[in-house]
Each structure stands twice: as C-alpha cells, then as structure tokens.
Amino acid sequence: MHTFATYTSSVMGVCELVATRILNSRKREPIAAVLDTMDALGFETRFGQRPVLSHYHRTPTGWCLMFELPPGIASREVRDKADHFAEQTEGTVTMRALGRTLIMDVCLRPLPERVPYVQPQGGDVPLYLGESATGPVVVGLAKLPHLFVAGQTGAGKTNTLRAVVVAALQAKAQVVIIDLKGLDFAVFERHATVIDEEAPATRRRVVWLGFSLQH
Ligand SMILES: Nc1ncnc2c1ncn2[C@@H]1O[C@H](COP(=O)(O)OP(=O)(O)OP(=O)(O)O)[C@@H](O)[C@H]1O
C-alpha cells in the first residue's frame, strides 16, 4: 500500500513536471518569437547597445512586452521598423516616452470581433471609446473635453459618437447634437436636443452653445 502510494505520487510528480515544462515552453513561444524578430531587425546603437525586455505580462487573450530602447537609436529608424515589427509578430506596437527613455510596447493580442458594451464607471462622465491592444479604452469627459473622431468610410465614426452620447446621457449630462446630415442621431431626439437644419436658428444655437461652454 505504502509502495503503491509512493509510486502513484512519483508518477504524478513526473506528470506535473512534464505538464509544467510544456506549459512553460508554450508560454515562452510567443515571447521568443518577438525576441527573434527584435534581433532580426537589428536595433543597435553604434556602441552595441540593444533594446532591453524590461517587463512582460499576460493579458486574458495574449501577451504584452515592454522594451526599453537605448538612447542613440534614431527615432525615424524605430518608426520605420515598428511597422515591419508589427507585421512580423502580428502584434500591435506602440511607442511612448517614460521620462527620457523611449519605450516600445508590443502587444500580441488579437482584437476581438465583438466586445459586449460595459457601462464604464467613474467619477466624472466616463466614455468607453472602444478596445485597444492593451484592453478597453475609457476616458473621462472632464479630462478629455474635446474629441476628434476621424476615419475612412465605414470605420465606425458614427457608432463611436453614438457610444459617447449614450455614456453622456447615462451620466445625466445635458446633450446637444448638431448633425446636419440629419440621420445618424435622430434616434436620440427624445433624449437630447438634436439640431439637423442649417438655419439662422442653428447658428444662434451654436453661438449660444459656445457661450455657455465658456461661462
Ligand atoms: N463599435 C463597433 N463594433 C462593431 N461594429 C461596428 C462598430 N462600429 C462600427 N461598426 C460596424 O461598422 C459599420 C459602419 O459604422 P459607422 O456607420 O459608425 O461608420 P462611419 O465611419 O460613420 O461611416 P460613414 O463614413 O459612412 O459615415 C457599422 O454598420 C457596423 O457594422
């Protein structure tokens, strides 16, 4: 009985070890692929310094890796190679500055086709703008009073603005929509002031709106 128990536990121990090894190698695979691509791109200063993988973490759907780029790499070279890098790794590359250090974030997270709408929570009027490679993008209206939405036909501009209107209405904000196209926001007519005609009255309202925003 004792021998059987010892045997069982040692077999389980081996299984566990094998399972852990497989898991670890699976974990390393995408990270190794990114490191290989980084090597192949040959980011290197003339003193032989290379980017350093300073942090990586798993997201629910992929991996995010943070590289610190050594000073001395031309920003133009980084920009050119970042696109190629994103293509090779099928990830999203974003550049940012952390103090005086240039950081390159590589996220291997395929964007999902659909994401359920979750009402954002927060102090001021929180607006859920959509999904990025690092997760949901939520901004506060108090911190972001101006928003410029641009994109090619069918990119989702109208739907983005509709999501903004819904969030603002749910936060009990007073909403005025000026939409001379006259179709996209008609659905909000019972909940917001929707102006859809180019008339002197519209101009007066725009002036009034500008005035009330300044005071
Ligand atoms: N957040 C979203 N999630 C899923 N699908 C979306 C989303 N936003 C837009 N779409 C899809 O893209 C289509 C076009 O979106 P939308 O009408 O907002 O684009 P647009 O940029 O305003 O286009 P246009 O330039 O023609 O006015 C929608 O009918 C929908 O199928």
Ligand SMILES: [Mg+2]
């Ligand atoms: Mg539109």
